[in-house]
Amino acid sequence: MSKRFNLREFQQQVLDRLQAQTAGEGRQSTLGIQLGQENWLVDMTDISEVMPMPPLTEVPLTKNWYCGVANVRGNLYSIIDLNTYNRQEATARDAHNRVMLLGHRYAFNAGLLVSRVLGLRNTEDWTQREENGTTSYQDPSGQIWHKLDIHQLLSQPEFLQIGE
Secondary structure (H helix, E strand, O other), X not given: OOOOOOHHHHHHHHHHHHHHHHHHOOOOOEEEEEEOOEEEEEEHHHEEEEEOOOOOEOOOXXXXXXXXXXXXXXXXXXXXXXXXXXXXXXXXXXXXXXXXXXXXXXXXXXXXXXOEEEEEEOOOOOEEEEEOOEEEEEOOOOOEEEEOOHHHHHOOXXXXXXXX
């Protein structure tokens, strides 16, 4: 009898190997994402999984950025449209959309809906700027990338209050 394949364990092993490799090189792994027309970076340690948009159950009387609840392998996750939360237009739903599930270290079952995932980015040689408590980067081609701070996002009282 063959051992049963567990996708979550496999993804965690891949993430652990990526982190170990980048830790040995003194770099931090960041994932490039797109919110609307803006490019953002998120630390790989802040997310546990990236997946296509799962089926949602709508929740009445919630804010417009709260998409609903999704069942992901038997666990319920609140799905938040990050672009709408940031007071931008709602994310256009298409095949490129992805949901980033927050890392287990936060003990917070939430997924962030993003327009698309752009892949891993190495910001080592990018220009970094700090302004008003936020970090942004400029890549060698001149594009601006904003840094998404998950810890700061989760500490915002508005993020925790989904009801209207």
